[in-house]
Amino acid sequence: MRVSNRHIIYVQGYDPRGLAQYYRMFRTELRKFARLYQLSATISRPHSRSDDEITSWSIETGTQDNGQGWRTRTDYDFLRFEDFIQNDLAAPIWRTVPHAVWLYWQMIFCGTIGRFWRASWRFAIFMTWPHIILLLEALVAAGTGFVFGKGLDALGVPWPLPWLAGSGIFIALLWGALRYFENQTYVLYLLRDTIWTIQFSHRRRPDWDQRIDRFAQYLTEVARTSEADEIVLVGHSSGSFLAAEMLARALQLDPALGRHGPRIMLLTVGANFPIVGFHKAASDFRDHLARLAVEPQIDWIDCQARKDVMNFFPLDPIASHGIDPGSARRNPTIVPVRFREIIRPEHYNLFRWQFFRVHFQFVMANERPHAYDFFMIVCGPVALRERMAHPAGALAIATASDGAEREQAWSELAGSGPLGGSVAVNPGSAKEPAARRRG
Numbered sequence: 248m249r250v251s252n253r254h255i256i257y258v259q260g261y262d263p264r265g266l267a268q269y270y271r272m273f274r275t276e277l278r279k280f281a282r283l284y285q286l287s288a289t290i291s292r293p294h295s296r297s298d299d300e301i302t303s304w305s306i307e308t309g310t311q312d313n314g315q316g317w318r319t320r321t322d323y324d325f326l327r328f329e330d331f332i333q334n335d336l337a338a339p340i341w342r343t344v345p346h347a348v349w350l351y352w353q354m355i356f357c358g359t360i361g362r363f364w365r366a367s368w369r370f371a372i373f374m375t376w377p378h379i380i381l382l383l384e385a386l387v388a389a390g391t392g393f394v395f396g397k398g399l400d401a402l403g404v405p406w407p408l409p410w411l412a413g414s415g416i417f418i419a420l421l422w423g424a425l426r427y428f429e430n431q432t433y434v435l436y437l438l439r440d441t442i443w444t445i446q447f448s449h450r451r452r453p454d455w456d457q458r459i460d461r462f463a464q465y466l467t468e469v470a471r472t473s474e475a476d477e478i479v480l481v482g483h484s485s486g487s488f489l490a491a492e493m494l495a496r497a498l499q500l501d502p503a504l505g506r507h508g509p510r511i512m513l514l515t516v517g518a519n520f521p522i523v524g525f526h527k528a529a530s531d532f533r534d535h536l537a538r539l540a541v542e543p544q545i546d547w548i549d550c551q552a553r554k555d556v557m558n559f560f561p562l563d564p565i566a567s568h569g570i571d572p573g574s575a576r577r578n579p580t581i582v583p584v585r586f587r588e589i590i591r592p593e594h595y596n597l598f599r600w601q602f603f604r605v606h607f608q609f610v611m612a613n614e615r616p617h618a619y620d621f622f623m624i625v626c627g628p629v630a631l632r633e634r635m636a637h638p639a640g641a642l643a644i645a646t647a648s649d650g651a652e653r654e655q656a657w658s659e660l661a662g663s664g665p666l667g668g669s670v671a672v673n674p675g676s677a678k679e680p681a682a683r684r685r686g
Contacts, residue, residue, distance in 0.1 A: 283616065521559055591615065
């Protein structure tokens, strides 16, 4: 229950910013975390393996009360995909837009978009957003081109020059709008993200599959050799289904994974499993979810937030895919998170409608002490399973004012029993009804 050494394996989502910006964000948020809880925290410089697929750093965190508190060391691995992502984003506009539109209409006709709407209307709107913006931009460009062509026709310019000029205006304006308003609309990024997820769902991205296989092998090696008290595999956003896929493949390589060595936890935050699993072709992925649902040596925590339109809330990642493991089911433990409770009101109101900023709050520092705290999960002294089973006790340890109060909190946490049961306490306000369920 007391963690002095932890190993985090963080699976990158479909984020082109990559290692450099993630490490800077992590270092900045770590400082905020240390100030909030009055802790000491140091972080090493990142170092990469020779293949540049995994970059690692270490964090030393602890209280400042002269040996009466706790100290935890965390080895942090960042699993990288930005080379694939940047290559995708370099695809020309003329190829991306027709491809994405064609795939979206395919999803409509085969019922996938309908399944998204039934699972989470917020996410369905978010996924439709780039197509709405694309349509509006195309209508404006087409209207301008039409008016320009009609003007030339009125001036007596012989056909087909007005038509060619109008078509040229349409293409130029649409291309310019997509290119120069991308930072405001994210249309091209979201279209390319859609293309990738569909290709991945249909197993048309062997480069991704091969790297995930190597990462699965790496996880089995870490489990055999690590001296950590727990290994936490973290997946944020689309990294959630990549992490689940990686863990399932690791279990195929080593069926005894989790029975020897450190405890292994899967933590998914801001997850969007249906964007892969709701495709009919993704039967292998659904089989992997079914295995994780009943795996006795793995604990899976799935954190969801209503305010985050990029994750499916509320969603049961197992039942929503038509998987029924029966009484053998034990995963995941679903944890609702309210960002309003962990961010000061004046800051929350500033970014509550900035959807990407809200989405990343799952992996950023809190502004208020709270049971859900990504950096306390990564750097704190309480094991993830006990933290999620007894959030009030874990929070008491983090906010204790002295060693005696902290030891009292440890005693209460130790006597509160293991994670389990059909209902657990919501890690938000203690006044709210129980809202987290296991399985």
